[in-house]
Amino acid sequence: METTATTRDGAVRGTTQPGGIVVFRGIPYAAPPVGAHRFKPPAPPAPWSGVRDASAFGATALKGASGMGEALVSLVPDVIIPGDDCLNLNVWTSDTGGSRPVMVWIHGGAFTSGAGSVSIYDGAEFAKDGIVLVTLNYRLSAEGFLLLDDVTPNLGLLDQIAALHWVQDNIAAFGGDPKNVTVVGESSGAMSIGALLAIPRARFLFHRAILESGAAAHVINRRTAHLIAHQLADMLGVKPTLEAISKVPLNALLAAQGQLCGDAFTSGDVQKYGDVAANLMAFEPIIDGDVLPAAPEGMIAAGASAGVDILIGSNMDEFRLFLVPDGSIDHITDGILCHAVISYGLDPDSALPVYRNGHPNASSGDLLAAVSTDWFYRIPAIRLAEAHLQHHKGSTYLYEFGWRPPSFGGRIGACHFTEFTFAFNNIANKQMTPLLGPEPPRAVAEAMHAAWIAFATTGNPGWPAYDLEHRTTQHFNTISHRHDDPRPDERRLWDGHR
Numbered sequence: 001m002e003t004t005a006t007t008r009d010g011a012v013r014g015t016t017q018p019g020g021i022v023v024f025r026g027i028p029y030a031a032p033p034v035g036a037h038r039f040k041p042p043a044p045p046a047p048w049s050g051v052r053d054a055s056a057f058g059a060t061a062l063k064g065a066s067g068m069g070e071a072l073v074s075l076v077p078d079v080i081i082p083g084d085d086c087l088n089l090n091v092w093t094s095d096t097g098g099s100r101p102v103m104v105w106i107h108g109g110a111f112t113s114g115a116g117s118v119s120i121y122d123g124a125e126f127a128k129d130g131i132v133l134v135t136l137n138y139r140l141s142a143e144g145f146l147l148l149d150d151v152t153p154n155l156g157l158l159d160q161i162a163a164l165h166w167v168q169d170n171i172a173a174f175g176g177d178p179k180n181v182t183v184v185g186e187s188s189g190a191m192s193i194g195a196l197l198a199i200p201r202a203r204f205l206f207h208r209a210i211l212e213s214g215a216a217a218h219v220i221n222r223r224t225a226h227l228i229a230h231q232l233a234d235m236l237g238v239k240p241t242l243e244a245i246s247k248v249p250l251n252a253l254l255a256a257q258g259q260l261c262g263d264a265f266t267s268g269d270v271q272k273y274g275d276v277a278a279n280l281m282a283f284e285p286i287i288d289g290d291v292l293p294a295a296p297e298g299m300i301a302a303g304a305s306a307g308v309d310i311l312i313g314s315n316m317d318e319f320r321l322f323l324v325p326d327g328s329i330d331h332i333t334d335g336i337l338c339h340a341v342i343s344y345g346l347d348p349d350s351a352l353p354v355y356r357n358g359h360p361n362a363s364s365g366d367l368l369a370a371v372s373t374d375w376f377y378r379i380p381a382i383r384l385a386e387a388h389l390q391h392h393k394g395s396t397y398l399y400e401f402g403w404r405p406p407s408f409g410g411r412i413g414a415c416h417f418t419e420f421t422f423a424f425n426n427i428a429n430k431q432m433t434p435l436l437g438p439e440p441p442r443a444v445a446e447a448m449h450a451a452w453i454a455f456a457t458t459g460n461p462g463w464p465a466y467d468l469e470h471r472t473t474q475h476f477n478t479i480s481h482r483h484d485d486p487r488p489d490e491r492r493l494w495d496g497h498r
Contacts, residue, residue: 005096007170010048014091015055021127022093024174025117026058029166030087030159033139039151039242042087042162057090057117059083062250064112064141064257071325076417077431078109079118089136089163090116092123093175101456102176104167104206105135106160108187108214108417111283112141112261120432125425129453132176136163138192141257142232142245145283147225150242153288157195164205182208182456186420188281190214190312194384195285195292197308198299208459209305210452211312212420215380216296216387217498218284224274225286231272232260257282268343278343301387309459310388311452312381313399313473317413319372324412329365337364337371344375345497354489369413374490377416379498382491385466395459398466399451400486402477403444406437422476425449447480 003022004013014024030042037043060081093100105121107114116135123133137159138144144156152158168178183206185193193209194216196202220228226240233240235256236248245253264273264282276282285292293299323329338348355367362370381398389396401419405412412435421432425448427440451474455461463482464472471485485491 003096004051005173007173008047009045011051012054013051017124019124019128020094021124022096023124024054024091025056026088026090027052027054028058028085028088029136029163032084033087033143033155034084038246039143039146039148039155041152041155041158045087057081058088058137059086060115060117061086061137061140062143062254064254064261069326072322075321075325075435076109076113077118077120078113079115081115081117086137087139087159087162089134089166090123091171091174092127092133094127094130096173096175098175099172099177100130100132100175102132102134102167102171102178102181103452103456104164104181104183105133106138106183106185106189106192107135108185108189109140110261110281111145111156111188112257112281114140114189120421120426120429121424122426122429123424125449126453129449131453131456132171132174134163134167134171136160138163141261141283142253145286146232146245147222147229147286147288148240148242148245152291153225153286154195154291157192157199157285157291160192160196161199161202161205164202168205179207180456181206182210184210184212184452185214186212187214187416188218188284191216191218192285195219195296197305197310197388198294198296199292200304201291203304206308208309208456209311210455211310211381211384212423213314213318213377213416215312215377215384216300217380217383218279218281219287219292219296220275220279220284221287222289224276225288227272227274228260228264228276228282232256235259297383297387300384301390303391305388306391308388308392309395309455310385310392311397311399311455311461312385313401314373314377314381315401315414315416315419317369317373317404318377318416319369320411320413321415321417323365323369324408324415329363329369329411332363332365332368334364337368340368341371344371346371346493351493354493358487358490370490374494375498379491379494383498386468389466389468393467394465396466397455397461397463397474398472399461399474399476401448402475403441405435405440407435419448419476421445422448423452441478443478444476444480448476
C-alpha cells in the first residue's frame with residue numbers, strides 16, 4: 001500500500017508497513033554536497049514534479065574510519081549506501097493527518113560514521129505510540145567538520161539545522177506538529193545537540209531535547225581545528241586549502257581521515273592534536289566565533305537554551321565499551337591509571353581513594369573505566385543540566401542507564417551504545433545481539449520508551465525535575481527507580497576540573 005505526502009519541494013510516495021505505519025525514506029532536505037556545493041553550507045534541494053518514490057533509503061554521507069579498532073567497530077551497526085544525494089531524511093508516521101509530537105533523531109558515530117538509515121534506528125515503535133519520528137544524515141569527518149580558511153566551519157551542524165528547517169516547513173504534511181519538536185541524539189548526536197542548544201541560528205527550530213551519552217563539552221577551539229586541518233593536509237601531501245583538498249581523490253581522503261582518527265585516538269599528543277588529545281575524536285564541532293560563537297556550556301548558562309525542555313543522561317559504565325572488547329582493560333597498570341587521572345586534571349592521591357571506595361575490588365582497568373566514564377559522559381551531562389536550569393528551572397531532567405548485558409562474560413557493563421535501543425523499543429533487532437545478548441529485558445525498554453514519549457509529548461518524563469538541592473536522577477534497570485545525587489563523592493571531585 002502506498003501513501004503520498006506533499007512537501008514544499010514536491011510530493012513523495014511512502015510505503016505502509018504492517019500495523020499501519022507509513023515510512024517515507026530518502027527525502028532530500030538539501031542539495032547533494034558535491035561539485036559546486038562541496039564544502040559549502042547546505043543549499044535547498046531542487047524541486048521535482050510528479051510524485052517522488054520514497055520507498056528506499058537514500059545515500060549515506062562519506063565516512064572515514066573512526067580509529068577505534070575492529071573489536072569495537074564490529075559491535076556498532078552501520079550502513080553504506082553509495083550516492084551523492086546524502087543530505088536526506090526519513091519519516092515514520094501512523095497517519096499523515098492530525099498534529100502529533102515530532103522527534104528528530106541525530107545519529108552518533110564519533111562524527112565519522114553512522115546514518116539515519118541504520119536499522120536500529122527504525123522509528124516504527126515511536127510511530128505506533130503517536131510520535132512522528134524523523135532520522136537524518138549529515139556530513140561527517142572532513143566533509144562536515146574541517147576548518148580551512150576558505151571553508152565555512154561546522155558544515156555538519158549546518159546540515160542538521162537545514163534538516164530542522166525542513167521539519168518546520170514540511171512535517172505537518174506527515175501528521176506532525178512543527179510547534180512540538182524534540183531533537184534526540186546519542187553520543188556525537190547528543191554532542192551535536194549540545195552545540196545546537198547554543199547556536200543562535202538553531203533557536204526556535206526545536207522545543208525539547210534529549211541527549212543520550214553526550215552533552216556540550218566535546219567541542220574544539222580554532223587552534224585545535226587548525227592543527228587537525230594541517231595534520232590531514234600533511235598526510236595527503238597538499239596545502240590546507242579548499243582548492244588543494246578538493247582535488248584529492250576520495251579514497252585517499254578517506255584513508256587519511258582514518259589514519260588521522262586512529263592516531264588522535266591513541267597518541268594523546270597535546271602539541272600535535274590540542275583538545276583532541278583528550279577528546280579522542282579528530283572531528284568535532286568547532287568554536288569558530290560564527291556558527292558556534294563560544295563554548296556551548298557558557299552560552300547555555302547565559303540563557304541560550306532558555307525555553308527548551310531538556311532530558312539528559314549517561315550510562316553507568318560508558319567507557320567499558322572502549323576497554324573490554326579488545327581486552328585492553330586487563331592491561332591497564334597503576335601507572336597508566338595515574339597518568340590518565342592527571343591528564344583529566346585530578347590529583348591521583350586524592351581522587352583514586354574515592355573511586356576505590358565506590359568500586360570495591362576494582363582493578364586498575366576498572367577504575368580507569370569509572371574515571372573516564374565520568375570525564376567523558378556523566379560530569380558533562382551534569383554540567384549541562386546545571387547550566388540549563390539557571391534559566392529554565394523545572395524542565396531539566398536527568399537519567400542514568402544501569403542495565404548490564406551478559407556479553408563479554410558480563411564485563412562490558414552498562415556501556416556506551418547500550419541504552420538507545422531500549423528508548424527506541426527495538427531490543428529485538430539482531431544487530432545488537434553481540435552487545436546486548438539474546439534476550440534484553442523488555443521491562444527496561446518499556447520504561448525508557450514510555451519516558452521518552454512522555455517527555456516529547458508533555459516535557460515531563462515522569463520523575464521530578466533536576467535541581468541543585470536534590471539532584472534527582474532516574475535510574476533505568478530491570479527495576480527502575482529514582483535516587484538523589486548518585487555517587488556524590490565522585491561527582492564533587494570534578495568541581496573546578498570538568
